[in-house]
Amino acid sequence: MKSTAIGILAILLVSAFCVLLLLTVDYHGARGGTDNPYLAAGASETGAVNLVSGIYLNYRLYDSLFELLIFSMAVLGVRFYLNAEKSTKPNVARVAESPVVRIAADLLFGPIMLIGVYLIVFGHLSPGGGFSGGAVGGTGLLLCAAALGAEVVARRFHEQIIEQIEWGILLLIILFAVAPIFFDRLPLTDLLPSGRVGKLLSGGTIPIYNGLIGIKVFIGTWVVIYSFIRHRGEI
Amino acid sequence: MTARTVLLLLLPALAIFSLSQRRRLTAVMGMGLFSLVLAATYLFYHAPDVAITETAIGAALVTFIYVLAIRKTGRLVVVCDEAPRLIARDGGEIVGLEQEIMHGFARELGLDLVVRIVPRDDVGAALNRGEADVGAGGIIREVQKKAELISMGFLPSALYRVSGGIVKDAKHLRENEEYFEDTLEAIREQRSLSMTLDLARFLAASRLNLSNYAVERIEGEFSYCFLVSQDQPELLIQLNAYLTRLTESGEMERLIERYMS
Numbered sequence: 001m002k003s004t005a006i007g008i009l010a011i012l013l014v015s016a017f018c019v020l021l022l023l024t025v026d027y028h029g030a031r032g033g034t035d036n037p038y039l040a041a042g043a044s045e046t047g048a049v050n051l052v053s054g055i056y057l058n059y060r061l062y063d064s065l066f067e068l069l070i071f072s073m074a075v076l077g078v079r080f081y082l083n084a085e086k087s088t089k090p091n092v093a094r095v096a097e098s099p100v101v102r103i104a105a106d107l108l109f110g111p112i113m114l115i116g117v118y119l120i121v122f123g124h125l126s127p128g129g130g131f132s133g134g135a136v137g138g139t140g141l142l143l144c145a146a147a148l149g150a151e152v153v154a155r156r157f158h159e160q161i162i163e164q165i166e167w168g169i170l171l172l173i174i175l176f177a178v179a180p181i182f183f184d185r186l187p188l189t190d191l192l193p194s195g196r197v198g199k200l201l202s203g204g205t206i207p208i209y210n211g212l213i214g215i216k217v218f219i220g221t222w223v224v225i226y227s228f229i230r231h232r233g234e235i
Numbered sequence: 236m237t238a239r240t241v242l243l244l245l246l247p248a249l250a251i252f253s254l255s256q257r258r259r260l261t262a263v264m265g266m267g268l269f270s271l272v273l274a275a276t277y278l279f280y281h282a283p284d285v286a287i288t289e290t291a292i293g294a295a296l297v298t299f300i301y302v303l304a305i306r307k308t309g310r311l312v313v314v315c316d317e318a319p320r321l322i323a324r325d326g327g328e329i330v331g332l333e334q335e336i337m338h339g340f341a342r343e344l345g346l347d348l349v350v351r352i353v354p355r356d357d358v359g360a361a362l363n364r365g366e367a368d369v370g371a372g373g374i375i376r377e378v379q380k381k382a383e384l385i386s387m388g389f390l391p392s393a394l395y396r397v398s399g400g401i402v403k404d405a406k407h408l409r410e411n412e413e414y415f416e417d418t419l420e421a422i423r424e425q426r427s428l429s430m431t432l433d434l435a436r437f438l439a440a441s442r443l444n445l446s447n448y449a450v451e452r453i454e455g456e457f458s459y460c461f462l463v464s465q466d467q468p469e470l471l472i473q474l475n476a477y478l479t480r481l482t483e484s485g486e487m488e489r490l491i492e493r494y495m496s
Contacts, residue, residue: 052284127283135291
């Protein structure tokens with residue numbers, strides 16, 4: 001009886017919260033307007049058609065850098081703690097063969113990777129970017145690991161090398177962010193020309209950041225997944 | 236009603252659906268669907284970037300990781316050798332009293348039942364290796380050596396010693412190391428054997444010609460039970476509680492009537 005009352009109360013509270021959230025949605029804001037300075041001058045200033053990329057990799061690059069740092073810390077934490085706590089089952093067993101998963105992986109792995117690369121490369125022109133592209137690639141790798149076994153996939157990546165690449169990329173991104181200082185400019189300003197808006201080679205450093213972030217997220221996702229798989233002893 | 240409103244109303248509905256599921260796989264699928272609808276909502280609010288990330292992480296990656304995580308925990312693995320009427324293959328299905336009990340027990344725990352048929356001696360070994368949660372298939376409570384956790388008895392039984400045979404066969408002199416199917420085959424061919432059979436198996440064997448075998452009933456009170464993996468003492472408590480409830484509600488009697496009469 002008491003648990004039913006608590007249940008009903010919880011449903012009421014959650015419903016009330018939902019209604020509150022719905023009321024706060026600003027329907028007019030979603031339509032946009034040209035009075036916003038970012039909307040008015042964003043594309044010409046950053047060279048990125050995709051304003052979202054323009055904002056988080058140009059105007060708000062500082063935010064994105066720290067976001068990336070948080071992601072790196074999360075990956076580091078997973079790796080550190082799971083390696084410190086030795087697994088009871090050191091051998092990663094080969095996953096049971098399932099024709100459904102195998103065929104799905106064979107068919108989907110290529111397209112998934114292609115979509116991942118597309119999202120990264122065209123991040124400044126169309127929706128996407130390094131974060132989402134890297135996550136899509138990581139998902140593709142997980143599918144591959146489920147179909148072929150984690151060890152088969154892990155053998156392709158030399159653990160030490162990808163660790164160095166991961167941290168190298170982080171250093172490179174920070175280097176890119178501070179490089180303008182050496183050219184008597186403020187840090188975080190765009191050194192490269194923004195190019196012709198709408199072309200693949202445009203957006204200044206945005207495509208470079210997208211590429212670096214994409215590789216970093218891709219490696220990070222795999223490292224986290226592989227740490228969990230190895231710790232558990234099976235996929 | 237616009238598409239936006241429909242999507243926004245779907246979100247809490249899907250969230251409540253996921254939360255109220257007993258079966259974990261259904262709950263995870265509900266969560267994946269929630270993420271997908273959320274991504275569609277983002278798209279309708281002109282946020283395709285967030286929608287892509289939500290699809291890649293929320294609907295794909297997280298769902299995938301959850302499915303992998305519950306792959307092991309989401310099922311109740313029962314190992315057994317076949318014992319007619321208790322747990323045995325019938326066509327493509329596994330039927331019997333113990334199957335029925337385990338099915339109900341798994342459903343109560345919100346798990347999927349997986350039954351694996353192994354030779355009788357391998358039941359304990361599979362439990363010790365942690366490959367299974369429950370051992371079944373005509374296990375006699377009174378002869379267990381306490382290597383595993385033993386549930387309460389749920390059905391009286393008896394033990395019979397069957398020995399003899401005409402055709403000499405060294406392979407079949409060993410006891411309990413084979414599938415019950417092979418034992419039946421040996422009796423059918425009248426090969427020599429010497430083994431102890433529980434009531435359910437003995438009844439199945441007695442349909443064949445046992446005239447060349449010496450049959451002796453072993454004195455004592457016996458009952459059927461389940462074995463539970465040693466790593467899971469709390470599962471034993473749950474199983475015993477479930478068996479008690481079945482007995483008290485009269486459901487057990489109905490099941491026994493159905494399979495044993």
